[in-house]
Amino acid sequence: MKHEVREEVGGFVVAFEGDVDLQTSPDARKVLLECVGRGKSVVVDLSGIGYIDSSGVASLVESFQTARKGGQNLVLASVSDGALRVLKLARLNKVFTICDSVEDGLAAIG
Amino acid sequence: MTPNMTLDPATKAHDVSAFDHLELLSEMGRDFTSSQDMAASLVKAVTHITEYVQADGGALFLLDESGENLICEACVGATEITGLTVPSDQGIVGRSVQNHSAEIIRDVQNDQNFYNKVDQETGFTTRSIICAPLRVKDERIGALELINKRSEDGLFSDEDLRLLEAMSASAGLAIHNARQAEALVEQEVLARELELAAEIQRSLLPDARDDDFPVHGVNIPARTVSGDFYDYFELEDGRICFNLGDVSGKGMNAALLMAKTASLFRCLGKTIHQPGRLMALINDEICETSTRGMFVTMIGGIFDPRSGIVRIANAGHEPALFFDHDGACTPFEAEAPPLGITTFLADGDRYPENEFNIGKGSFYIFTDGVTEGYLEDGSELQVEGLTKILMDGRDKSAAARLNDVVDVIQSSGKPIRDDTTLLCLEQKSGPLVTESVEITQKITVANVDQAIEIISLEIPSQPDRLKLVRNFVTQAAGFCDCSDDVTQDVVIAVDEALQNIIRHAYGNRPDGEIKLKLCRTNVNFIVLIQDFADTIDVTKIKPRDLNDLRPGGLGTHFIREVMDEVSFLTPPEGRGNLLKLVKRIA
Numbered sequence A: 001m002k003h004e005v006r007e008e009v010g011g012f013v014v015a016f017e018g019d020v021d022l023q024t025s026p027d028a029r030k031v032l033l034e035c036v037g038r039g040k041s042v043v044v045d046l047s048g049i050g051y052i053d054s055s056g057v058a059s060l061v062e063s064f065q066t067a068r069k070g071g072q073n074l075v076l077a078s079v080s081d082g083a084l085r086v087l088k089l090a091r092l093n094k095v096f097t098i099c100d101s102v103e104d105g106l107a108a109i110g
Numbered sequence B: 001m002t003p004n005m006t007l008d009p010a011t012k013a014h015d016v017s018a019f020d021h022l023e024l025l026s027e028m029g030r031d032f033t034s035s036q037d038m039a040a041s042l043v044k045a046v047t048h049i050t051e052y053v054q055a056d057g058g059a060l061f062l063l064d065e066s067g068e069n070l071i072c073e074a075c076v077g078a079t080e081i082t083g084l085t086v087p088s089d090q091g092i093v094g095r096s097v098q099n100h101s102a103e104i105i106r107d108v109q110n111d112q113n114f115y116n117k118v119d120q121e122t123g124f125t126t127r128s129i130i131c132a133p134l135r136v137k138d139e140r141i142g143a144l145e146l147i148n149k150r151s152e153d154g155l156f157s158d159e160d161l162r163l164l165e166a167m168s169a170s171a172g173l174a175i176h177n178a179r180q181a182e183a184l185v186e187q188e189v190l191a192r193e194l195e196l197a198a199e200i201q202r203s204l205l206p207d208a209r210d211d212d213f214p215v216h217g218v219n220i221p222a223r224t225v226s227g228d229f230y231d232y233f234e235l236e237d238g239r240i241c242f243n244l245g246d247v248s249g250k251g252m253n254a255a256l257l258m259a260k261t262a263s264l265f266r267c268l269g270k271t272i273h274q275p276g277r278l279m280a281l282i283n284d285e286i287c288e289t290s291t292r293g294m295f296v297t298m299i300g301g302i303f304d305p306r307s308g309i310v311r312i313a314n315a316g317h318e319p320a321l322f323f324d325h326d327g328a329c330t331p332f333e334a335e336a337p338p339l340g341i342t343t344f345l346a347d348g349d350r351y352p353e354n355e356f357n358i359g360k361g362s363f364y365i366f367t368d369g370v371t372e373g374y375l376e377d378g379s380e381l382q383v384e385g386l387t388k389i390l391m392d393g394r395d396k397s398a399a400a401r402l403n404d405v406v407d408v409i410q411s412s413g414k415p416i417r418d419d420t421t422l423l424c425l426e427q428k429s430g431p432l433v434t435e436s437v438e439i440t441q442k443i444t445v446a447n448v449d450q451a452i453e454i455i456s457l458e459i460p461s462q463p464d465r466l467k468l469v470r471n472f473v474t475q476a477a478g479f480c481d482c483s484d485d486v487t488q489d490v491v492i493a494v495d496e497a498l499q500n501i502i503r504h505a506y507g508n509r510p511d512g513e514i515k516l517k518l519c520r521t522n523v524n525f526i527v528l529i530q531d532f533a534d535t536i537d538v539t540k541i542k543p544r545d546l547n548d549l550r551p552g553g554l555g556t557h558f559i560r561e562v563m564d565e566v567s568f569l570t571p572p573e574g575r576g577n578l579l580k581l582v583k584r585i586a
Helices: A025-037 A054-069 A081-089 A102-109 B009-015 B018-034 B038-053 B091-099 B117-122 B158-204 B251-269 B275-289 B382-392 B398-410 B433-450 B463-479 B484-505 B555-562
Strands: A002-007 A011-020 A041-052 A074-077 B055-063 B069-077 B085-087 B103-105 B129-136 B139-149 B215-220 B228-234 B240-247 B296-304 B309-315 B320-323 B329-332 B353-357 B362-366 B420-426 B452-460 B513-520 B524-531 B565-569 B577-584
Touching: A002 A025, A011 A025, A011 A054, A011 A102, A025 A041, A025 A054, A041 A054, A041 A081, A041 A102, A054 A074, A054 A081, A054 B484, A074 A102, A081 B484, A081 B555, B018 B038, B018 B158, B038 B055, B038 B069, B038 B139, B038 B158, B055 B091, B055 B129, B069 B091, B069 B139, B085 B091, B091 B103, B091 B129, B091 B139, B103 B158, B129 B158, B139 B158, B158 B228, B158 B251, B215 B228, B215 B240, B215 B398, B228 B251, B228 B420, B240 B251, B240 B420, B251 B275, B251 B296, B275 B296, B275 B309, B320 B382, B362 B382, B382 B398, B398 B420, B452 B463, B463 B484, B463 B513, B484 B513, B484 B524, B484 B555, B484 B577
Parallel strands: A011 A041, A041 A074
Antiparallel strands: A002 A011, B055 B069, B055 B139, B069 B085, B103 B129, B129 B139, B215 B420, B228 B240, B240 B296, B296 B309, B309 B353, B320 B329, B320 B362, B362 B420, B452 B513, B513 B524, B524 B577, B565 B577
């Protein structure tokens, strides 16, 4: 899994590429929590995600909760069908704000 | 022998004694009561009377159901007019019926009401008539008419008329009684049919089981047949399917829909083990064919005695109650409409499900006939009253506790106002891990034997192998022509199961051994995953409560959600864990 972080006006955009699973989710978690820790809202771009498992979902949830505690937001953008299936299994599709694109995501956190 | 039988017929009527008369009447009465054939009895009665009064002919007319026509039901001598229909306000016979009076017409040709069509058609000459109404109290039944006295002048006497009047009154009563008896027989037939329907309904309820079986139920219909039902049955793998439902309305139509719903559950429940999906299929069937406006509220579920896990779906039914070992109560409210209302479900192709571990608690499902049941003081039992009875009886057996509830409702002195049905699920002994796993293994090993092995794999317990396994499973599922959705689900389940082994069974140790075997049957894709870590306590594997947003612990929930069957078998080497995952592919 690769990741890329860029800073936009409204907050960070974190893009992952590859699979977020037991092997890679600790890295994903670290990246996300660092961004949240810098006090800005986050758009997580999932367009490059092939597979995300429960540990990946757990990283998203943890980051989301941390952001909320700090009065920030964390939204998901460009969620692939596979990732959406997993989010639905966890009934998290109603918890996260899911945007069609990164632009929509930035608008949502702005 | 009747004393006057030998007398000259011409003088007989005048010498009639009260005894003869009574004898004739009682004979007529016996005829009507002993014979199943009313028409034959009528002919016999008319023959007796005609003979007794010495007339050329006699006819008995009965009013039809509408009361608008008089139909000749029996006739002797003179001309055959059986079946002749006259408007009930015409003719001499009609006049007699309308006026409730007996008449003697010595010269019919001068009577403006005389119906002469029969004479014209047959060439018979009617000279005189006596006619008397048949009635019971104010109810008009018909009339009895005699034609032409067998004497030289052919005229009837007043005495003849009085005799006919007396016999008509008796004949009227006899016919009335015979009709009532017929109606009673019909009622009895209907009652018997209803009783047979109730018997078939009772046969749809499961037989009561021993006290140590986890499910018990009771059903008391408010009428002969019931709109409520409950059922439970064991699956081959040892799990138990159960349900309780309430059809809207009462009576025969509700009973028929109950029979249909209960049968669908039993039939489909044997192959579909996800309550939410099962109920959605039943819903489709009922929506497709149900009478408009009828619906069924139902809770369906599946219970695994090995792990203690209960999974239910509630379609518009009263909240079910779960009391944990300490008596704390959790209600399970309906999150979807009753069956038969709409095929559009918020969760797509299934009713929403709830899952919990029963531990040593008790789970109750009941119909509103229970909570709305009357108490002795005229108030309703309500959920509070029900809770109290169940809690007071917590040391009794489940069956005894359910009977306590029924007793309270039945002892109010009032008739039960609605069908009353309760079901209890509990496992006082706790989960049955060891015994049941053996049973499961016997069955599942047999099933796996029939399966074709696709491919096997051994990996070390290292997270970086998961991606390889996912690709491997994807390829194998494709090899078995699994759809993309099925493949995606199997990949999720295998990945999560391996994660659990790596993290929990081996505690992130990298040198653990994991064996994976992929098989297929005609209908299923089967994954067997074996590890060699310490045997885990399956009762402690609890899917996470989805209302709780803490990270982690999701994997088990994912596996159960996406697979049709998840079970732990006893591994062949006697150590470690063997997990079997089954996904339907056809």
